[in-house]
């Protein structure tokens with residue numbers, strides 16, 4: 001059955017194309033997870049993650065699990081029952097944050113914004129002036145709508161309070177700047193399968209000293225053993241490492257190579273490549289009678305929500321792109337199901353030749 005898997009141009013909301021160097025890294029021999037050579041690889045991964053996330057945080061590690069493990073870990077470690085949590089919601093992943101925080105017994109307040117529109121900083125300021133919160137959470141790149149939330153404007157508002165600031169950068173990391181220290185964010189997580197161009201399977205996470213302090217002062221144990229950072233740090237930090245769980249060795253090789261590729265190209269150059277691919281797509285769509293859902297100023301370069309024209313069966317277009325052109329694009333989620341396609345220009349996918357191939361294929365199937 002594996003023989004049926006052939007190369008598809010991945011232009012959906014993730015996973016994105018994985019480069020040959022990352023695939024080769026994954027194929028290297030598996031070694032023991034406490035082998036000194038593997039510990040050295042772990043340390044290099046932590047250091048390169050700090051570069052990618054623009055942070056000096058000591059606690060910067062990839063969690064074993066997909067982006068959702070990053071979300072779960074971010075709430076389960078830093079939220080205790082009864083804590084007041086403010087979640088800024090303008091899409092599916094903000095809704096998920098609310099669900100995760102609620103399951104932990106937090107008092108969750110949802111500040112909701114229209115899907116397809118960004119979070120409005122003035123409303124965040126008003127909410128924080130009206131109530132006091134232990135944690136404020138936002139999704140930087142809302143993958144369900146293609147909106148970039150103005151984290152750089154929200155961050156100083158949260159910084160004026162005692163709340164921890166939690167940011168989801170699953171889709172943004174590697175595609176636009178994720179400036180953890182400049183934002184003053186306390187907990188930031190991501191995923192590997194989007195702009196890092198690595199297969200799905202790890203969730204980079206970084207925590208500020210303020211965040212670690214909150215963790216130390218918890219009055220109840222972290223209710224999830226696997227994602228408990230107080231235990232995980234004994235495996236990822238210090239001169240003597242002790243077993244917590246068996247790290248997914250070959251996935252860590254893959255992330256090591258993907259981060260090396262990002263740093264070799266340069267963060268700025270990688271971000272410019274994503275922007276250029278996005279502009280090429282946005283310029284080409286009107287020629288096919290297509291338009292973007294999100295206003296120009298709030299568009300994500302790596303996730304383009306394209307409005308499905310009246311009378312077009314969006315699922316049949318996606319199916320024909322896959323069957324006749326080996327191109328995958330994504331469907332809309334929730335209230336946007338049937339109304340948009342989601343075109344990912346993430347990592348290795350964000351290249352002009354891929355945009356041109358998609359535009360030609362869309363011209364054919366439409």
Ligand SMILES: Cc1ncc(COP(=O)(O)O)c(C=O)c1O
Pocket residue numbers: 013014066067068069071093139141142143144168170171191200
């Ligand atoms: C913004 C955002 N957060 C969290 C997730 C969950 O990540 P995963 O599907 O890797 O578990 C996704 C996945 O698309 C996402 O886009």
